[in-house]
Amino acid sequence: MRDPGPSDTVVYLDHAATTPMVPAAVEMMTRHLLDVGNPSSIHASGRRARRIVEESRETIAQALGCRPGEVVFTSGGTEADNLAVKGIHWSRQSADARRRRILTTAIEHHAVLDPLMWLAEVGSAEVELLPVDGEGRLDLDALRASVERDPASVSMVSVMWANNEVGTVQPVEEVVAIAAPHGIPVHTDAIQAIGTLPVDFAASGTDALSLTAHKLGGPYGVGALVVRREVDVVALVHGGGQERDIRSGTIDTPAIAGFATAVELAVKEQAERAAHVGALRDDLVRRVLAVVPDAHLHGAALDPLGVHRLPGNAHLGFPGCEGDSLLMLLDARGIECSTGSACSAGVPQPSHVLLAMGCTEEAARHSLRFSLGHTTTAADVDALVEAVVPCVERARAAKRS
Amino acid sequence: MRRAGPGGEAVVKVLAAMSGGVDSAVAAARAAEAGHDVTGIHLALSRNPASYRSGARGCCTIEDANDARRAADVIGIPFYVWDLSDRFHADVVEDFMDEYAAGRTPNPCLRCNEKIKFAAVLDRALGLGFDAVATGHYAQLREGPDGVVEMHRAVDDGKDQSYVLGVLDQAQLRHSLFPLGGSTKADVRAEAAERGLRVADKPDSHDICFVADGDNAGWLREKMGDRAPNRAGPILDEDGTEVGRHEGTFAFTIGQRRGLRLGRPAPDGKPRFVLDIEPVAGTVTVGPRERLAVHGLRGERPRWCGTPPSRLHGTVQLRAHGAEHPAVVTVAGDQVDVELLEPAYGVAPGQAAVVYDGTRVVGSATITSTRRDP
Numbered sequence: 001m002r003d004p005g006p007s008d009t010v011v012y013l014d015h016a017a018t019t020p021m022v023p024a025a026v027e028m029m030t031r032h033l034l035d036v037g038n039p040s041s042i043h044a045s046g047r048r049a050r051r052i053v054e055e056s057r058e059t060i061a062q063a064l065g066c067r068p069g070e071v072v073f074t075s076g077g078t079e080a081d082n083l084a085v086k087g088i089h090w091s092r093q094s095a096d097a098r099r100r101r102i103l104t105t106a107i108e109h110h111a112v113l114d115p116l117m118w119l120a121e122v123g124s125a126e127v128e129l130l131p132v133d134g135e136g137r138l139d140l141d142a143l144r145a146s147v148e149r150d151p152a153s154v155s156m157v158s159v160m161w162a163n164n165e166v167g168t169v170q171p172v173e174e175v176v177a178i179a180a181p182h183g184i185p186v187h188t189d190a191i192q193a194i195g196t197l198p199v200d201f202a203a204s205g206t207d208a209l210s211l212t213a214h215k216l217g218g219p220y221g222v223g224a225l226v227v228r229r230e231v232d233v234v235a236l237v238h239g240g241g242q243e244r245d246i247r248s249g250t251i252d253t254p255a256i257a258g259f260a261t262a263v264e265l266a267v268k269e270q271a272e273r274a275a276h277v278g279a280l281r282d283d284l285v286r287r288v289l290a291v292v293p294d295a296h297l298h299g300a301a302l303d304p305l306g307v308h309r310l311p312g313n314a315h316l317g318f319p320g321c322e323g324d325s326l327l328m329l330l331d332a333r334g335i336e337c338s339t340g341s342a343c344s345a346g347v348p349q350p351s352h353v354l355l356a357m358g359c360t361e362e363a364a365r366h367s368l369r370f371s372l373g374h375t376t377t378a379a380d381v382d383a384l385v386e387a388v389v390p391c392v393e394r395a396r397a398a399k400r401s
Numbered sequence: 402m403r404r405a406g407p408g409g410e411a412v413v414k415v416l417a418a419m420s421g422g423v424d425s426a427v428a429a430a431r432a433a434e435a436g437h438d439v440t441g442i443h444l445a446l447s448r449n450p451a452s453y454r455s456g457a458r459g460c461c462t463i464e465d466a467n468d469a470r471r472a473a474d475v476i477g478i479p480f481y482v483w484d485l486s487d488r489f490h491a492d493v494v495e496d497f498m499d500e501y502a503a504g505r506t507p508n509p510c511l512r513c514n515e516k517i518k519f520a521a522v523l524d525r526a527l528g529l530g531f532d533a534v535a536t537g538h539y540a541q542l543r544e545g546p547d548g549v550v551e552m553h554r555a556v557d558d559g560k561d562q563s564y565v566l567g568v569l570d571q572a573q574l575r576h577s578l579f580p581l582g583g584s585t586k587a588d589v590r591a592e593a594a595e596r597g598l599r600v601a602d603k604p605d606s607h608d609i610c611f612v613a614d615g616d617n618a619g620w621l622r623e624k625m626g627d628r629a630p631n632r633a634g635p636i637l638d639e640d641g642t643e644v645g646r647h648e649g650t651f652a653f654t655i656g657q658r659r660g661l662r663l664g665r666p667a668p669d670g671k672p673r674f675v676l677d678i679e680p681v682a683g684t685v686t687v688g689p690r691e692r693l694a695v696h697g698l699r700g701e702r703p704r705w706c707g708t709p710p711s712r713l714h715g716t717v718q719l720r721a722h723g724a725e726h727p728a729v730v731t732v733a734g735d736q737v738d739v740e741l742l743e744p745a746y747g748v749a750p751g752q753a754a755v756v757y758d759g760t761r762v763v764g765s766a767t768i769t770s771t772r773r774d775p
Contacts, residue, residue, distance in 0.1 A: 325529060328481055332440075398528025 011335040011383045015215075015312055015373025016164055016192060022217035022262055022374070029219055029258030039251045040242055049253045056260030063267040064209075064226060065200035072225045072233075072243045073256055077191040077212030079236075080225040081111040083247065084187040084208045085158055087233035089125055092155045092185070094234070099155035103128050103146055105138050105170070106356035107163050111210075112189055113352075116158070125155065129356075135300045136168035136357045137308075144178050151182035159186065161193035161209075165353040165369055166299030167313025169197065169306075176205035185231055191215055191223075195266025196274060196310055207231045211263075213255070217374065218262030222255040269374075277372045278304070278311035280381055284370060285314050287385045292392050294319055298354065298367060312372040317359075321366045321395035329391040330368075335384055338369045413532035414438045415578060418518060419472060419480070421465030423593045423600045424537030424581055426472035430596055431580040432535045433476050439535070441473035441480040444522065446489040446513075447611060468600050475597050483525075485517055492516035494611060501621055504680040505751025506654045508565070508721065509609055511765070515568035515704065523576055533576045538562045540762075541582030542574060549707050550574040553760040557585040564718050567755035567765035568704045618652035625651075634683030636663060639676070644687065650680045656693055656747020663687070674747070694744035696775050700737040700754045700766025707763075715758040717741070719748050719768070730756050730763075737766040744775075 012020075021029075032052060037045030039053045054068070061068040074080045085102065092099045102116055106129040119125040128146055131139045138159060147154055157179045162169045172188050179186050185207035193199050195216035201209055208231060212223035227233055227246075235241075239248030266273070282302050289295055298315040300308035318326060323339040330337060339351075350364035359367075370384065415437040417429035433439040443466045466482055473480035493513050500507035523534045539555035540563040552574055555561040569577065581589055586605075593601035608615035636645035645663040647653070652660065657675040667673050667689065674693050677686040698719075703709065709732050716725040717739055727742040739754055748771050756763040 324481070324483070325525070328440075328479075329529065331479065394528070394530055398525050401524040401528035 009334055011380045012375070013335065013337045013370040013372060013380065013384065015376070016167075016310075016369065016371035017338055018214045018220070019217060019373040020375050021214075021219060021258070022265055024265055025213075025218050025258040025262040028261040029254045032254040032257050035253065037253075039253055040240060049251075052253050052257050053251050056256045059260040060224065060263050063263050064194070064211075065202045066209075066226050067229070069229055069244070070201070070226050072227060072246050073251060073259075074223050074225055074243075074247060075221055075249075076223040077109075077189070077210055077215070078111040079247075080210035080212070080223050081109070081189055082115045083225050083233065083236055084210060084227070085112060085115050085156070086119065086236060087246065088185055088187060088208060088227075088231060089119060089155045090234040091232040093124070095232075096152075098153050101126050101128060101146075101150075101154045102156055102158065103130060103143060103154060104158045105130050105132060105160065107132050107136055107165075107168075107353040108158065108160055109164055109189055109191070112158055112160070132168075132356055134358050135308075136163055136166045136298075136353065137300070138170050138175070140171060140174050140178065143175060147178055147182060147184065151184065154179075154182065154184045157184055157186045159188055161188050161190035161199065162197060162310050163299070163353060164192045165351055166315045166357070167192075167310035167371075168299045169193075169308050169310065172204055172206060180205060192310055194263065195270055196277070196312060197306065198270060199267075201226050208233075213259040213262055216262050216266040218259040219255050222252055222259045224259075273374055274306050274311040277374070277376060278306055280376055280378060281312055281314050281372050283378070284372070284381045284384060285316070287381070288314075288316060288388055291385060291389050292318060295392075298357070298359070310371075312376070314370040314372070315367060316370065317363055317367040318392050318395070319363075319366055320399060321392055322399055323365055323368050325395040325398050326366075326368060326391055329394050330384075330387060333383075333387045333391070335387055338371070339367070412436050412438060414530060415440070415533050415535050416522070416526040416529075416531045417441045417478070417535045418522060418537075419443050419469035420537070420606075421468035421472075421600065421603075422537065422606060423590060423598065423603055424539070424586075426469070426476070426537070426598045426600050427589045427593050427596070428535050428537040428578075428580045429472065429478065430476045430592075430598070432578060433478055435580075439476075439478045440531070441469065441476070441478050442522075443469040443480070443482045444489075444517070445482050445484045445486055446493075446517070447486055468603070472598050472600055475599075483522070485521055488521045489513070489517055492521075497609075498621065498625055500751045501651055502625065502680060503751075504650065504678045506749035507751045508753055509611075510565045510721070511568050511753050514565055519569055519573040519577065523573060527576065533578050535578035535580060537581055538566055538579050539581050539584075539586075540566050540579045542577065542579055545707075552706055552762045553582070554757070554762075555582045560586045563757075563762050564721050564723075564753070564755050567706075567753060567762050569706060570704055571707050574706060618649065621651040622649060632683035634685070636661060636685045636687055638667075638673075639686065639688045639692065644673075647685055650678050650683060650685060653678050653685050655749040661687060690746065692773065693746045693748075694775075695746070695748040695771045695773055696741050696744055697772040698739045698741070698748060698754060698768050699770045699772075700739065701735055701769050703732065703735060703737050703764055703766040705764035710756075710763060713756065713758060713763060715756060715763065718755045718757065719745055720752050725757065728756075 037049035039050040057068045057071045060071050102125045116127045120127045130142045159170050159175045176186050187208040188206045189210045191212050194211045208227040214220045233246045235246050237248050296317045350361045354364040415432045417439050419425045419441045470480050493509050497507050497509045539560040541553040543551045545551040554563045612620040633648050635643040638644050653675050673687040676688045713730045717728045726745050729740040731738045750768050753765045755765040
């Protein structure tokens with residue numbers, strides 16, 4: 001069989017990995033690809049480019065409930081997360097050397113966990129991975145106890161808005177309520193949340209928030225860290241100091257223009273999209289559980305308002321299967337989904353998120369994430385429901401052999 | 402199963418094991434071109450690639466996985482990585498260490514073919530609905546009388562890999578494809594270049610894939626720790642006279658001549674060879690080449706490609722790329738006795754004796770003991 005190229009026949013259920021660009025963002029980005037002018041240049045072309053960048057910044061600020069000056073453009077979510085945890089920690093520690101502890105959850109994305117582990121390895125921080133419950137929700141009592149044990153030693157707290165694997169929404173407001181009285185800054189990785197949940201930066205009380213364009217209908221390679229003006233951040237990338245002296249590098253005008261269009265649209269249509277995607281997701285979960293009765297849902301229960309779970313997330317366990325066998329069998333039928341995270345060689349590892357939720361390694365390995373998005377249709381759900389039974393049977397046979 | 406060679410008649414679902422090297426890439430390409438429904442997989446065999454080896458050769462690196470992926474892209478087949486690292490460690494790496502600990506010289510490639518590529522992978526492939534596993538090994542499969550699948554030596558003598566496949570039984574052979582058996586390595590490289598496969602001039606892998614730099618002794622020393630003796634000790638001649646010292650028995654294999662660093666020459670001035678290794682006592686015994694001559698050997702754990710013979714006048718091969726030795730092979734249950742018609746030199750217990758009838762592979766057994774008396 002020839003490996004299929006992008007095609008209308010593909011059932012794409014991996015929107016949490018990346019989601020198609022919206023046409024308005026493509027149009028906006030391509031419109032500016034031929035424009036000359038470095039936004040940092042002083043001449044007319046430079047000023048034109050700068051105007052596009054600044055209007056984009058204002059658009060994003062408007063959509064996210066922050067001030068334009070709080071939007072720092074980056075190359076994407078990973079850079080935004082790195083900048084937040086390293087940059088804020090270093091700044092806090094240089095102000096007071098006692099601030100050695102960074103508190104986070106055991107279910108963060110690797111873009112947060114790995115820089116933290118690196119900080120711990122080089123002896124710059126002590127990292128505490130706080131436990132989550134069986135649904136993947138942060139244990140607030142553990143956070144409170146950890147903070148109150150010695151608030152002066154806490155450098156920062158980083159808690160994701162919603163988990164990328166199982167979709168559980170985290171109690172960010174309560175996290176802020178615990179940290180803020182001690183003056184401890186809170187960062188949140190909101191990469192999965194923007195456009196799928198209502199997010200207002202100012203109202204959240206957080207000090208820094210990461211987002212990326214390609215998860216909400218914008219282009220790859222651009223994202224932002226929203227960070228309060230009052231928070232000092234040590235730069236990771238030094239150079240021309242283009243972004244508030246926190247981040248250097250020539251500003252990518254067309255990508256930022258496309259990013260802003262996508263953010264604006266995603267936030268404007270958030271409630272509508274969530275309702276559409278949530279209904280399809282509920283249908284998917286109910287029907288898959290009906291045809292594969294011993295399958296089970298990971299994470300928070302389905303709730304119609306999407307308060308506890310990302311509306312597009314369906315994370316299902318299929319006992320007796322290897323997740324990667326099942327993924328391969330579904331892929332052969334044109335249905336695309338995801339196991340947990342994969343290392344650079346493409347080897348599926350048991351998900352640290354599921355393990356933190358108390359799953360056995362076996363259960364972590366038999367699970368798949370289906371994530372729906374703005375282009376998902378009822379026909380996609382039908383196709384999965386039709387294919388899942390023979391694929392599960394096949395995967396079980398392969399595991400038994 | 403419906404059998405089909407690379408020029409075959411029926412379309413079958415084929416799982417092509419792709420190491421990232423040129424041979425398995427061309428094998429996959431040929432299977433696809435023959436009209437089969439081919440899916441490429443790369444086996445991740447090392448738990449932590451860096452811990453086993455690093456470098457461009459072998460089958461355990463991320464770079465190799467990427468090379469395999471790029472080859473699959475060029476061929477136009479789906480590609481996945483399968484994590485067999487736990488099985489590989491338990492069945493191949495542990496066995497390798499156990500064998501060395503017992504003073505034997507194992508061949509992990511045979512073990513990997515027997516336990517991983519044509520067992521764990523093949524079983525999973527069959528379970529997933531595939532009909533066959535294709536690899537880049539140089540060996541030929543032919544349909545014999547009564548529909549039996551026979552395995553024969555490859556056309557290219559220099560590349561023939563039937564020795565390391567001598568552990569495959571009929572059930573495994575029935576679900577195997579070796580599309581390269583009828584070609585020379587030079588042709589395969591040329592074909593890879595023509596097909597636009599960027600691995601066309603990648604160097605061949607020769608070493609054990611999980612041992613960095615081919616330094617077996619160093620690897621064993623590091624990995625085995627206290628688990629098995631690797632003590633320094635004397636190098637003795639056959640009379641028990643100490644003629645040198647060594648830093649650990651792992652560094653030696655029967656028949657080895659180089660690296661003995663003996664203090665004084667033999668009385669007859671001739672080179673000396675390792676005759677015997679005693680890991681528990683930590684002694685290595687050396688002697689002249691003629692004392693290495695082996696006239697017979699016993700093997701156990703036989704694996705037969707078809708019906709086991711009871712007595713066969715054929716040939717045996719005693720190590721990878723070794724010579725053929727005319728022999729009479731007698732089989733009694735799990736015991737295989739080999740009478741060598743001409744002496745063989747440097748025969749190490751732990752290696753496989755692969756039995757041939759002409760070019761046809763009959764089967765194999767692991768050498769447990771050798772007889773040096775004529």
